[in-house]
Structures are given as structure tokens and as C-alpha cells.
Amino acid sequence: MKLFNLLLFALSTTLLAAQSEKFTHTDLPYTTVSNINGYIHVIGEDRADISVELMNVESKEDVKLVREEYEDGLYVYVQLPDHQVTINAQDHSINQQWKNNDCSIKIGSFHYDILLRVPKHTHLNLSTLNDGEIDVKNITGELSVNNLNRSINLSQVSQLIYAHALNGDIDVDFTSNPEKEMYIHSLNGEVTLNMPDELHAEIAFSSFNGDLYTNFDDIRSSKPEIKKNDSDDGFKISIGKEDLYVIGKGGPKITIETFNGDAIVKEKN
Numbered sequence: 339m340k341l342f343n344l345l346l347f348a349l350s351t352t353l354l355a356a357q358s359e360k361f362t363h364t365d366l367p368y369t370t371v372s373n374i375n376g377y378i379h380v381i382g383e384d385r386a387d388i389s390v391e392l393m394n395v396e397s398k399e400d401v402k403l404v405r406e407e408y409e410d411g412l413y414v415y416v417q418l419p420d421h422q423v424t425i426n427a428q429d430h431s432i433n434q435q436w437k438n439n440d441c442s443i444k445i446g447s448f449h450y451d452i453l454l455r456v457p458k459h460t461h462l463n464l465s466t467l468n469d470g471e472i473d474v475k476n477i478t479g480e481l482s483v484n485n486l487n488r489s490i491n492l493s494q495v496s497q498l499i500y501a502h503a504l505n506g507d508i509d510v511d512f513t514s515n516p517e518k519e520m521y522i523h524s525l526n527g528e529v530t531l532n533m534p535d536e537l538h539a540e541i542a543f544s545s546f547n548g549d550l551y552t553n554f555d556d557i558r559s560s561k562p563e564i565k566k567n568d569s570d571d572g573f574k575i576s577i578g579k580e581d582l583y584v585i586g587k588g589g590p591k592i593t594i595e596t597f598n599g600d601a602i603v604k605e606k607n
Contacts (some may be wrong), residue, residue: 359395361405363388367479368411369456369462370425372432374418376450377470377488379486382458388412389455397448416450430463471506480518489527503527507599511606515539519591528599531592532606538586541594541603548596550581552603560584 365386376394390405394530402417411425415434417423424433449469456462458478458495464516465484466472472485474492482500483490489506492498499597500521515534518534522529533554543550560582585603594601 360389360391363390363405363407363412365457366407366410366412366460368430368461368463369454370411370413370430370432371452371454371465372415372423372434373450373452373466373470374415374416374434375448375469376452376466378452378454378464378466378472379455380454380462380464380474380477382460382475382494383455383477385455385457388457388460389453390414391453391455393451393453395450396433401448401450405449414452414454416448430461432463432465478513478527498522516590516592519593521593521595523595524599525597526599527596529594529596529601531601532601533603535605536586536607537586537603538589540588540591541583541585542591543581543583543594545596545599545601545603547598548553548600550583550594550601550603552585553605554585554603557583 343355359493365388376574392403392422398417404415404417406413406425408425411430413425413432415423415432420436422435426433451470451598458476460477461479462474462477463482464472464474467486469488471488472483472490474481474483474495476494478496480497480499481492481495483492484502485506487505488503490501490503490508492501492509493511494513495510496512497518498510498516498520499518501510501523503524505526506524508522508524508529510530511532512534515536515538541550
């Protein structure tokens with residue numbers, strides 16, 4: 339299917355402050371947002387379209403906000419001069435790369451806050467780099483979330499697949515037991531998972547300076563994963579480095595990795 343632009347929203351080189359723009363799209367199964375400087379806030383609602391609102395727009399640079407529909411997804415991203423953007427429709431991702439790995443624009447010279455109101459069933463792939471958190475509320479679709487320098491807050495969600503916050507905390511409030519495996523990572527932040535009272539899952543935890551805490555009574559240690567690889571001397575056996583635990587009857591594997599932060603898996607009050 340031909341890739342086409344619905345809109346190319348360009349800012350002039352003069353300073354724009356406290357701007358607000360709002361656009362509407364038809365309902366699509368997947369929505370991908372790639373911000374650079376600013377927050378992303380997504381609210382799931384009983385609605386049949388997708389609302390994209392730009393808030394607190396500030397820029398001294400030739401920065402463009404692009405919205406594209408491609409196959410079964412909506413793609414929203416910030417584009418800079420000498421900035422190459424590639425859309426991957428197979429995994430519904432956006433790859434941003436500076437040409438020759440040289441960024442001629444100072445990251446702090448522009449700012450976009452993006453607010454989306456989407457149907458609750460929408461699958462989301464969200465990322466931002468600086469100067470803003472990622473907040474998601476009331477989504478039943480699958481979530482992949484990446485925030486480099488701030489926190490991730492997900493409330494009333496059920497299908498988290500991936501969450502990464504290099505220098506921020508990750509807080510997730512689940513409405514139901516997870517149905518698929520998930521991977522959660524924070525280098526310098528804390529991970530908190532608020533789970534249903536009858537959780538059935540396997541927890542794989544690893545950290546350099548962090549500990550795992552839980553208030554679930556029905557938890558027990560699981561046997562470490564043993565991997566066998568062929569070699570000239572027979573099978574080479576290696577044991578996984580993660581601490582493995584089973585909660586309840588067991589279920590999808592939740593992998594949590596930190597470097598300096600604790601992980602808390604707790605029953606919701």
C-alpha cells in the first residue's frame with residue numbers, strides 16, 4: 339500500500355509558545371507515537387476515532403510533526419532537518435536516525451507535548467527521549483513503551499508487552515491477569531506492578547543493586563532455567579542468571595530487570 343501523508347505540520351523558525359492543535363483520524367488497530375522532547379499522554383475511551391492534540395509547542399528550529407496512515411496503523415512522529423525516519427509496518431515501529439549520526443539541532447531547542455484519545459482496544463507503541471513522561475490510561479490493547487530519561491505511568495491496562503525507562507520509574511496498574519509474556523527494564527529507576535488479587539504468573543527478576551518485594555503469600559521459588567547447547571564434548575549446560583518465582587498457579591513470564599532500582603510486585607488494595 340502506498341505510503342501517504344495526511345498532514346505535515348511545520349513550525350517556523352520563530353518561537354512558538356503555548357500552541358495547541360487538534361486533529362482527528364479514523365479508528366485504526368495500531369497507533370505509534372515517537373516524540374523527542376515532550377510528554378505523551380494517551381487516554382482510552384469508548385469512541386470510534388483517534389484524536390491527536392498538540393500542546394505546549396515551543397520551537398526555534400525547523401521542526402515538523404508528521405502524521406501518517408500506513409496499512410493498519412497511524413504513525414505520529416517529530417522530524418528534524420537531516421533526520422531520517424523509517425516506518426516498519428510489520429512491528430508497527432518508527433526508527434529515527436540522524437544522517438551521518440550528526441544532530442545539528444540542540445535537543446532542548448524545541449518541545450512537543452502530545453495528547454491522544456483513542457478507542458480502548460487500540461494497540462500502542464510509544465516512545466520519547468527527553469523532557470516528558472509517558473502516561474497511559476484505560477487501554478485494553480497491547481502496549482510497548484520506551485522513555486529514555488523520564489518515567490512511565492500505565493494505569494488500568496491489561497496487555498503490557500514491553501516497557502523500558504533508562505533513568506525513570508515504571509509504574510503499572512493492571513486490570514486483569516497478564517495473558518502474554520512481558521519484559522520490563524529500568525536502569526536507574528524503580529519498577530512497581532500493581533496486580534489483581536488472584537495473580538497467576540512467573541516472575542523472572544535480575545538486578546545489580548536492587549531487590550524484589552511482594553505482598554503475595556502464594557509465591558515460591560522456581561527451578562532455574564537450564565539451557566543445553568551442542569558441543570564437541572556433548573551438551574554444554576548453562577543456568578540462567580535470573581531469580582525465578584511462581585505466583586499462584588503460574589502463568590505468563592514477567593521479566594523484570596533493573597540495575598540500581600528495586601522491583602515491587604504487589605496485590606492491589
